[in-house]
Amino acid sequence: MALSEQKTMKTADILSEFRASFFAMSRLASLPWTFVEDDLLSNESSEFISALLKQTCLHPLCRRFPPSVRFRRMFLSELIRREAADCDPLDELYDALAEVLGAEEETECYKSYFLPGGGAVSLLENVALISEGTTGLVTWEAALYLAEWALDHRQVFAGRSVLELGSGAGLTGITICRSCRPHSFVFSDCHSTVLQKLRENVRLNALSEQTSPAARVHELDWTTATEDQLAEIGADTVIAADVVYDPEVAVSLVKLLSKILSRPSTQVQPEILICSTVRNPETYGGFKQQLENAGIHHEVMTGAVSSVFPYNRLAAIELIKLYR
Structure with a gap:
């Protein structure tokens, strides 16, 4: 398998891991942030960040069954903190943060768990x-x-x-x-x-x-x-x-x-x-x-x-x- 194919597969696996952890509201420290930092340093672009947003805050499931406001705010803040200094700011990242900064905290939120055969189990839970x-x-x-x-x-x-x-x-x-x-x-x-x-x-x-x-x-x-x-x-x-x-x-x-x-x-x-x-x-x-x-x-x-x-x-x- 070519090196480029291996990298593509690894990127897909990392995106899948981020998606699963984001919608289950896992501890932020447990997410593979090192991959984000390494990708930003090697590519000097926000391409991966954009793909990551599409799998998390901009995913259709997030519109229908969003994790808590606090969790999304912390998640986006971590992404911004890790953005490479020499990368152009990603408008959609800051737009997503602005949206949750203006949202009210609630006592309930959604958690979603992805099934192997496709689809997800989405649950309304207490914070x-x-x-x-x-x-x-x-x-x-x-x-x-x-x-x-x-x-x-x-x-x-x-x-x-x-x-x-x-x-x-x-x-x-x-x-x-x-x-x-x-x-x-x-x-x-x-x-x-x-x-x-x-x-x-x-x-x-x-x-x-x-x-x-x-x-x-x-x-x-x-x-x-x-x-x-x-x-x-x-x-x-x-x-x-x-x-x-x-x-x-x-x-x-x-x-x-x-x-x-x-x-x-x-x-x-x-x-x-x-x-x-x-x-x-x-x-x-x-x-x-x-x-x-x-x-x-x-x-x-x-x-x-x-x-x-x-x-x-x-x-x-x-x-x-x-x-x-």
Whole structure:
């Protein structure tokens, strides 16, 4: 392969990395800024900056589902700071900055995650990590990991009825609906504000009870859910991400999982997958012990997942499969 072709491929990869990180609002320090500086120094032109703007602030998706005003302002400021001194100023760069300098900060913003087959999952999320007494209004690492695992194991969901516990903003479930061909998908949560945001995100991504797969949002309180309610949902596969963060919540979750697994022996047991970011080993260990006490065994699902979405890959994330 010619050197020019290699450079073109590398440039395309860098632009793709910037696009994914920009729309997911990744930490600015994690972006490949060194490539920008090297390109500006070697070419002494703003051609790459112009191409980068087209993949970020000037991308059509940014008009429809823009990241936060603060993030865009910081991103553009970083680009301007790295512009080579002997390059002609790029008008579109300064125009883009002027636009966000005059915009008001909001409590909500959009994050978008690009799928391998094309298209993106776009979510309305809260800017604050904790808002209105819940962490369910943002996307966490375990949800992204579980979505990547699902993309690598699409057969687990194809043609099946899936229930997601604690769906939050909806990233994992929407990814599965868009890419894994389930028969139906039930998103669930119990916090009223989370449910409202979840319904909006499901709609934003063109999913409904009338689409294929049929997708609906269900209010499900783990402390009061009955076996009849769960039987009505009738899930073949049950998933959850980042739901083991509090000892009291873990107690309710284990009781719910026991009900889900209490089908008659003549019926096939649902496949249950729980993905967790292990922030507190004591809390997570307590959850596993409660599972064992309830007669629920687990298997740790090992093996790397394909790198699809940008997130902190140094986080301690574990995916377990439950069975009786």
